[in-house]
Amino acid sequence: xxxxxxxxxxxxxxxxxxxxxxxxxxxxxxxxxxxxxxxxxxxxxxxxxxxxxxxxxxxxxxxxxxxxxxxxxxxxxxxxxxxxxxxxxxxxxxxxxxxxxxxxxxxxxxxxxxxxxxxxxxxxxxxxxxxxxxxxxxxxxxxxxxxxxxxxxxxxxxxxxxxxxxxxxxxxxxxxxxxxxxxxxxxxxxxxxxxxxxxxxxxxxxxxxxxxxxxxxxxxxxxxxxxxxxxxxxxxxxxxxxxxxxxxxxxxxxxxxxxxxxxxxxxxxxxxxxxxxxxxxxxxxxxxxxxxx
Amino acid sequence: xxxxxxxxxxxxxxxxxxxxxxxxxxxxxxxxxxxxxxxxxxxxxxxxxxxxxxxxxxxxxxxxxxxxxxxxxxxxxxxxxxxxxxxxxxxxxxxxxxxxxxxxxxxxxxxxxxxxxxxxxxxxxxxxxxxxxxxxxxxxxxxxxxxxxxxxxxxxxxxxxxxxxxxxxxxxxxxxxxxxxxxxxxxxxxxxxxxxxxxxxxxxxxxxxxxxxxxxxxxxx
Numbered sequence: 001x002x003x004x005x006x007x008x009x010x011x012x013x014x015x016x017x018x019x020x021x022x023x024x025x026x027x028x029x030x031x032x033x034x035x036x037x038x039x040x041x042x043x044x045x046x047x048x049x050x051x052x053x054x055x056x057x058x059x060x061x062x063x064x065x066x067x068x069x070x071x072x073x074x075x076x077x078x079x080x081x082x083x084x085x086x087x088x089x090x091x092x093x094x095x096x097x098x099x100x101x102x103x104x105x106x107x108x109x110x111x112x113x114x115x116x117x118x119x120x121x122x123x124x125x126x127x128x129x130x131x132x133x134x135x136x137x138x139x140x141x142x143x144x145x146x147x148x149x150x151x152x153x154x155x156x157x158x159x160x161x162x163x164x165x166x167x168x169x170x171x172x173x174x175x176x177x178x179x180x181x182x183x184x185x186x187x188x189x190x191x192x193x194x195x196x197x198x199x200x201x202x203x204x205x206x207x208x209x210x211x212x213x214x215x216x217x218x219x220x221x222x223x224x225x226x227x228x229x230x231x232x233x234x235x236x237x238x239x240x241x242x243x244x245x246x247x248x249x250x251x252x253x254x255x256x257x258x259x260x261x262x263x264x265x266x267x268x269x270x271x272x273x274x275x276x277x278x279x280x281x282x283x284x285x286x287x288x289x290x291x292x293x
Numbered sequence: 294x295x296x297x298x299x300x301x302x303x304x305x306x307x308x309x310x311x312x313x314x315x316x317x318x319x320x321x322x323x324x325x326x327x328x329x330x331x332x333x334x335x336x337x338x339x340x341x342x343x344x345x346x347x348x349x350x351x352x353x354x355x356x357x358x359x360x361x362x363x364x365x366x367x368x369x370x371x372x373x374x375x376x377x378x379x380x381x382x383x384x385x386x387x388x389x390x391x392x393x394x395x396x397x398x399x400x401x402x403x404x405x406x407x408x409x410x411x412x413x414x415x416x417x418x419x420x421x422x423x424x425x426x427x428x429x430x431x432x433x434x435x436x437x438x439x440x441x442x443x444x445x446x447x448x449x450x451x452x453x454x455x456x457x458x459x460x461x462x463x464x465x466x467x468x469x470x471x472x473x474x475x476x477x478x479x480x481x482x483x484x485x486x487x488x489x490x491x492x493x494x495x496x497x498x499x500x501x502x503x504x505x506x507x508x509x510x511x512x513x514x
């Protein structure tokens with residue numbers, strides 16, 4: 001067996017080991033990256049940044065723990081952006097497995113803001129500055145029902161409080177009070193938001209998607225049905241960069257943990273490793289084919 | 294009657310569900326709201342009971358018959374019972390406790406703790422394995438055998454490099470070119486596929502509403 005044949009039939013455990021190393025080493029020792037936002041991310045950021053102050057940002061945590069590393073940084077970055085610019089936030093999930101992720105995200109970001117708050121105004125208060133509606137089903141009831149009255153769809157929030165009694169809900173009655181809904185998902189849920197909330201009620205929809213499913217959403221982005229989109233870890237890192245710039249602009253001094261940006265080192269190394277694998281595999285394939293001829 | 298009644302319900306509700314979207318009359322809207330907010334929710338709640346019942350039955354049969362890997366069925370049933378009990382009576386986290394005590398000393402096992410420490414690591418681990426399989430498959434199977442495969446390979450390279458900051462460092466316009474591939478050729482192809490799917494969905498829905506397609510009734514329709 002020649003060298004190229006051996007190379008093609010290499011034990012897959014070597015490939016696994018190399019991938020493990022190229023993922024792990026940059027995770028432990030990340031290199032410095034400054035992401036540059038692409039137009040879909042910039043459009044989403046600018047829309048949220050400039051939407052009327054009395055309109056709320058609604059984040060639909062439609063992802064599950066398996067794709068959390070790619071999508072959770074998007075949710076965190078959106079919450080940082082919203083609270084830094086004093087937007088009211090509504091959180092919900094259309095995926096029952098996303099319930100705990102939504103709770104973890106809102107808990108982390110409120111703790112960060114409240115740790116640096118000096119006045120009541122600076123603090124982020126549950127029921128005043130944000131509401132976590134949690135999960136209910138079926139999807140069509142939620143998407144159409146929220147256009148009529150949100151408290152009918154969610155009589156109690158995730159923590160068991162009557163939503164009618166929450167101060168934030170006095171100004172958050174239906175889609176008319178929502179500036180944009182951003183659905184972060186690894187499935188086709190953002191399209192349901194377009195079909196029902198955007199088409200029927202005209203509420204703008206943004207999207208956060210895994211890199212692998214982002215290609216499916218470009219038709220909606222081009223048609224304007226999605227206001228903007230964050231695609232994969234790169235999209236998350238770009239949004240984090242825009243939020244960091246916003247923090248500088250607002251004079252917020254504390255440092256943000258940017259998990260999307262940190263993981264970009266690992267993703268870069270993994271992409272390059274896979275490309276090298278493909279190149280070596282193809283060279284071996286062509287050399288062997290030529291010899292056979 | 295056993296078959297005719299479900300077919301009649303589907304026919305009436307199917308037509309009403311579609312028509313209600315385009316008739317803004319208050320009576321139609323009110324019935325539509327009741328159907329969506331109450332009836333649909335009740336049906337969904339029943340499906341949840343059916344789902345839980347079905348999984349319990351499946352695992353009990355496996356245990357009774359000592360089918361392959363039957364001891365794992367015990368783990369599934371115990372996990373189901375414990376997480377349901379904690380979810381129903383244990384509260385979400387220490388800030389919102391339930392009637393069931395969910396900590397022993399410093400050890401907590403409330404719903405959020407179970408989720409953070411069991412669900413997230415398990416699901417992430419399963420998905421992370423994909424990176425290894427993808428790398429191995431790319432090495433063994435991604436070949437420029439013909440023109441189509443070569444085009445696919447080139448597009449994949451551009452998108453993979455465009456998705457990381459190194460791409461811009463190597464070739465400045467590369468991320469923009471990757472974005473163009475997604476925005477123009479990808480969208481053109483996707484739109485064609487989506488039109489096909491849309492027309493297919495309408496045709497299938499009509500067949501179900503009109504009782505032509507009866508597979509959902511079971512028994513080979």
